[in-house]
Amino acid sequence: xxxxxxxxxxxxxxxxxxxxxxxxxxxxxxxxxxxxxxxxxxxxxxxxxxxxxxxxxxxxxxxxxxxxxxxxxxxxxxxxxxxxxxxxxxxxxxxxxxxxxxxxxxxxxxxxxxxxxxxxxxxxxxxxxxxxxxxxxxxxxxxxxxxxxxxxxxxxxxxxxxxxxxxxxxxxxxxxxxxxxxxxxxxxxxxxxxxxxxxxxxxxxxxxxxxxxxxxxxxxxxxxxxxxxxxxxxxxxxxxxxxxxxxxxxxxxxxxxxxxxxxxxxxxxxxxxxxxxxxxxxxxxxxxxxxxxxxxxxxxxxxxxxxxxxxxxxxxxxxxxxxxxxxxxxxxxxxxxxxxxxxxxxxxxxxxxxxxxxxxxxxxxxxxxxxxxxxxxxxxxxxxxxxxxxxxxx
Amino acid sequence: xxxxxxxxxxxxxxxxxxxxxxxxxxxxxxxxxxxxxxxxxxxxxxxxxxxxxxxxxxxxxxxxxxxxxxxxxxxxxxxxxxxxxxxxxxxxxxxxxxxxxxxxxxxxxxxxxxxxxxxxxxxxxxxxxxxxxxxxxxxxxxxxxxxxxxxxxxxxxxxxxxxxxxxxxxxxxxxxxxxxxxxxxxxxxxxxxxxxxxxxxxxxxxxxxxxxxxxxxxxxxxxxxxxxxxxxxxxxxxxxxxxxxxxxxxxxxxxxxxxxxxxxxxxxxxxxxxxxxxxxxxxxxxxxxxxxxxxxxxxxxxxxxxxxxxxxxxxxxxx
Numbered sequence: 001x002x003x004x005x006x007x008x009x010x011x012x013x014x015x016x017x018x019x020x021x022x023x024x025x026x027x028x029x030x031x032x033x034x035x036x037x038x039x040x041x042x043x044x045x046x047x048x049x050x051x052x053x054x055x056x057x058x059x060x061x062x063x064x065x066x067x068x069x070x071x072x073x074x075x076x077x078x079x080x081x082x083x084x085x086x087x088x089x090x091x092x093x094x095x096x097x098x099x100x101x102x103x104x105x106x107x108x109x110x111x112x113x114x115x116x117x118x119x120x121x122x123x124x125x126x127x128x129x130x131x132x133x134x135x136x137x138x139x140x141x142x143x144x145x146x147x148x149x150x151x152x153x154x155x156x157x158x159x160x161x162x163x164x165x166x167x168x169x170x171x172x173x174x175x176x177x178x179x180x181x182x183x184x185x186x187x188x189x190x191x192x193x194x195x196x197x198x199x200x201x202x203x204x205x206x207x208x209x210x211x212x213x214x215x216x217x218x219x220x221x222x223x224x225x226x227x228x229x230x231x232x233x234x235x236x237x238x239x240x241x242x243x244x245x246x247x248x249x250x251x252x253x254x255x256x257x258x259x260x261x262x263x264x265x266x267x268x269x270x271x272x273x274x275x276x277x278x279x280x281x282x283x284x285x286x287x288x289x290x291x292x293x294x295x296x297x298x299x300x301x302x303x304x305x306x307x308x309x310x311x312x313x314x315x316x317x318x319x320x321x322x323x324x325x326x327x328x329x330x331x332x333x334x335x336x337x338x339x340x341x342x343x344x345x346x347x348x349x350x351x352x353x354x355x356x357x358x359x360x361x362x363x364x365x366x367x368x369x370x371x372x373x374x375x376x377x378x379x380x381x382x383x384x385x386x387x388x389x390x391x392x393x394x
Numbered sequence: 395x396x397x398x399x400x401x402x403x404x405x406x407x408x409x410x411x412x413x414x415x416x417x418x419x420x421x422x423x424x425x426x427x428x429x430x431x432x433x434x435x436x437x438x439x440x441x442x443x444x445x446x447x448x449x450x451x452x453x454x455x456x457x458x459x460x461x462x463x464x465x466x467x468x469x470x471x472x473x474x475x476x477x478x479x480x481x482x483x484x485x486x487x488x489x490x491x492x493x494x495x496x497x498x499x500x501x502x503x504x505x506x507x508x509x510x511x512x513x514x515x516x517x518x519x520x521x522x523x524x525x526x527x528x529x530x531x532x533x534x535x536x537x538x539x540x541x542x543x544x545x546x547x548x549x550x551x552x553x554x555x556x557x558x559x560x561x562x563x564x565x566x567x568x569x570x571x572x573x574x575x576x577x578x579x580x581x582x583x584x585x586x587x588x589x590x591x592x593x594x595x596x597x598x599x600x601x602x603x604x605x606x607x608x609x610x611x612x613x614x615x616x617x618x619x620x621x622x623x624x625x626x627x628x629x630x631x632x633x634x635x636x637x638x639x640x641x642x643x644x645x646x647x648x649x650x651x652x653x654x655x656x657x658x659x660x661x662x663x664x665x666x667x668x669x670x671x672x673x674x675x676x677x678x679x680x681x682x683x684x685x686x687x688x689x690x691x692x693x694x695x696x697x698x699x700x701x702x703x704x705x706x707x708x709x710x711x712x713x
Contacts, residue, residue, distance in 0.1 A: 053611075072615075073611050074610060074611070080611040082604050086602065088622075099609075100613050103612060147612065157611075
């Protein structure tokens with residue numbers, strides 16, 4: 001059990017590349033914090049610095065109030081789970097799990113009990129005498145977890161521990177991991193590139209991009225109140241829609257029609273001294289088939305008409321994709337986001353696309369026009385230059 | 395049953411490859427058989443060459459070893475059964491040479507293993523001037539053994555050699571048995587450690603970085619990581635390196651030939667064989683010795699291969 005504090009921690013490689021820039025983060029005792037971001041954003045480097053596998057260039061790392069910068073990994077009393085699991089191939093499962101205890105010169109009898117208890121928790125009892133090569137991916141993953149748990153360290157560090165599992169198993173292991181963390185209540189720092197994993201597992205999420213912390217907050221907070229365009233676009237699947245908009249006399253001109261500016265939005269924009277050309281973001285679930293919306297609700301929102309280009313039915317809901325006239329929203333942050341998430345490689349035919357989530361009851365058909373309802377108050381408005389969210393509740 | 399039998403007697407009949415399943419194998423298709431025929435034809439030239447240059451000489455030396463055959467007395471050629479073997483194995487020269495060979499082999503290979511491992515780690519971990527370090531390390535291996543042996547010879551010769559002057563003023567180390575063997579081992583180690591290092595470096599590359607990082611997190615210090623993770627994981631590579639070097643060292647010839655020419659009981663078995671076979675022109679006894687060397691080498695190889703079987707960590711014995 002421990003509190004981990006990163007105080008302006010930075011990492012600069014000898015070639016001058018800045019991998020992590022002044023990360024400030026306090027992981028409370030027993031908290032489950034997720035570092036999420038696209039590959040190369042510095043999340044693994046950050047984790048390795050906490051582990052002691054990489055040196056800290058500047059700043060201070062404290063575990064339970066003690067400076068750790070100069071301590072070797074073995075003297076930090078933290079356990080790590082690797083994406084590759086890093087199981088020792090020449091040892092049985094039992095020996096793998098006992099390894100940290102044996103190094104700590106724990107009494108043989110205690111080692112035996114602890115390993116067996118842990119194996120019980122992780123459902124590994126009948127595999128104890130097998131070697132890693134003869135285990136399935138899920139079993140190996142559990143052995144890696146077991147090796148971390150068995151010595152009751154101050155904290156767990158996990159580097160994409162579920163990424164090598166197939167999708168279905170990953171979902172199950174995610175739940176199992178949540179249960180385990182609840183039970184052990186050990187401070188955990190968890191790295192992933194998968195925003196779904198981040199949303200479902202973490203008490204708090206740290207979004208990193210290019211070595212810089214974009215936002216730290218609870219999953220729902222990040223979802224509802226993204227600090228900037230990067231976080232807004234990175235968290236959520238399908239991603240938030242971004243539209244180029246202009247503000248004119250209390251009205252918002254958008255590619256999906258002209259809507260009145262709500263009092264809340266107007267106040268925020270005035271406070272922020274916003275420019276005229278802005279970017280509005282709205283999530284897919286804030287749209288609905290207009291024919292399914294009750295009259296009085298409909299009055300409060302706006303409706304636009306467009307042709308369904310692609311309709312994807314997931315059973316419980318349907319995603320309708322539309323093509324919008326004109327250019328899409330432009331911002332450096334959006335370009336960065338598209339290149340790091342790979343969506344820059346998806347052909348759009350030069351048009352801007354809009355994704356909406358409709359209830360399964362919709363009778364929308366591909367290639368047919370339909371009325372779509374949305375609530376303009378749901379718009380989040382961003383500054384295209386800085387990417388900052390201008391509509392945050394403060 | 396009968397269908398299988400007739401299939402077995404088919405004319406193109408290259409011996410069917412072992413299939414694991416017995417009986418009831420359907421006749422292979424036309425394409426499959428053509429492919430097999432092609433495989434045999436492609437292998438045939440190489441197989442014939444191997445038989446000509448290795449198979450026949452082996453058989454011929456076994457045949458010679460069973461005869462009394464001395465070129466100084468060509469008329470006395472006669473089949474003598476195993477009496478040549480009795481003569482060699484009952485002779486103290488053979489056993490002296492054998493002991494010297496074993497000492498040189500064991501000591502030099504052990505020293506090479508330790509030094510080679512240090513070199514390999516240095517080469518593997520070097521970040522600065524990596525190419526230069528590797529090249530410099532490999533220089534001894536690139537020098538012809540005889541040339542290197544001559545420079546050792548002169549270095550240890552009193553009067554001309556700086557080493558003899560420095561370490562043993564007034565003495566001639568190459569005329570003393572123990573010192574000679576030590577110098578032979580030194581020359582061997584100097585010459586072949588880089589080779590050992592190369593093989594071990596390939597083994598170091600087998601150890602995933604994550605494994606060492608995991609061990610560091612689990613609480614292992616540098617030495618513990620090396621002993622408990624690196625060495626077991628690279629064990630197959632270590633065994634290959636040891637096998638190669640042991641086989642080579644057991645057949646040591648050129649260093650001894652130059653340094654002492656076998657004087658003062660410093661002959662290796664190869665040296666002794668050479669003296670009997672080429673210098674003494676005793677084909678019978680010489681061939682007997684080469685067959686014995688061949689057997690010793692085969693035993694060494696067999697032991698190592700047995701060790702390999704239990705060395706590969708991926709093939710745990712629990713299936």
